[in-house]
Amino acid sequence: MADEGCREVRIAIAGAGIAGTYLSRLLAKRGIETDLYDGRDQGTPCRYRSCGWGAPSGIGHYLAAVDLDLEGYLMDSMSSMEFDGLIASTPLCTINKPRLLRDLASGLTLHHHPLDRHEPGDYDIIVDATGICRAFLSPCRSDLVLPTLQHRVKVEPVGDAPLIAGVYGNRIPGLGYLWIFPLGNGEYHIGVGGIRLDQHERILEQYYESNAHRYTFTPVCSCRGIVRVASPYYSQPFSLPQGGKEGTSPRIIGVGESIGTVAPFTGEGIIYSLECARILAACWPDQDRYERTVLAQFAWMRRERETLEYLLLEGKETGPRLKDRWRFYLNARRSGIRLPLAEAFRRMGSLSRWVENP
Helix, strand or coil, X not given: CCCCCCCCCCEEEECXXXXXXXXXXXXHHCCCCXXXXXXCCCCCCCCCCCCCCEEEHHHHHHHHCCCCCHHHXXXXXXXXXXXXXXXXXXXXXXXXXXHHHHHHHCCCEEECCCCCCCCCCCCCEEEECCHHHCCCCCCCCCCCEEEEEEEEEEEEECCCXXXXXXXXXXXXXCEEEEEEEEEECCEEEEEEEEECCCCHHHHHHHHHHHCCCCEEEEEEEEEEEEEECCCCHHHCCCEECCECHHHCECEEEECHHHHCCCCXXXXXXXXXXXXXXXHHHHHCCCHHHHHHHHHHHCHHHHHHHXXXXXXXXXXXXXXXXXXXXXXXXXHHHHCXXXXXXXXXXXXXXXXHHHHHCC
16 A cells, blocks of 8 residues: 555545545645545435434544534434333434535545446556455455345324334344334334345334334335344454556455445444544555554444354354343443443343244
């Protein structure tokens, strides 16, 4: 990634999602120019695939680093959420992700089409920020994905009780969860995701039917997606060296979801994509340091991934082990969710039900 002699290094960032746009902004503040390629239209009204738009309020300091204010993107608070019947306080909120991405890309050299992986031009470095597509990197060491379906819904209470934000694992067969994220003005993202799950539509229909006496649900739009929950360790390699005759093909390096910076237990990726992009910008142009830092910073994702593998393969009869319960508890704490320890461990029984009642 180092500059050879005095020649200007040409850099392309393939993918204008959270990781790609944030990285481009950070590098621009250091005087490093990049070409940003945006090929993300998913055929939905917002142009994005399934994403709850939820994030911890801690993303504010990442936005401040590129002169943006979190207040300009807040849609609704999730200060109180339900987790399988347990109410907890959280620092979570929903953000206007399309607006944030537009503002992150403002002023950058943005090409409104994908970068051609077969004829990428004369770039020296291509940053693969294409997320689940991983368009330029070679396949992951051991991939693991979570298919999702999400509806944007207008919700009107039949009585006085509003629909509250929540995450429910006990409604999903296998390893997965249903989420309810408020977007303001009576609209919500209601979605479902699960590993090896193929009943998304039926699960959402059952949820609407079981709550029809409390709320009316009017669909606005829907989208499907796939989230990489492999963890960075299992998403290696992070890079490809310069190749071809006399090094004529560009060096490739991944960032964000393309290298698995998504929490395996929850599918939460916005803040971790920001952090991964921050690490890459801070380490630039030291690629080895970047890779070491990512593996160390997100080592907990490897442990979460290994818990999922255990539950999928060996834990069907016994359910989660003590260390698995502890990892789930730490995941909640990491997101700022304050669950009482004893109650949280007891509620981990719901994970057993996910596995035992597929």
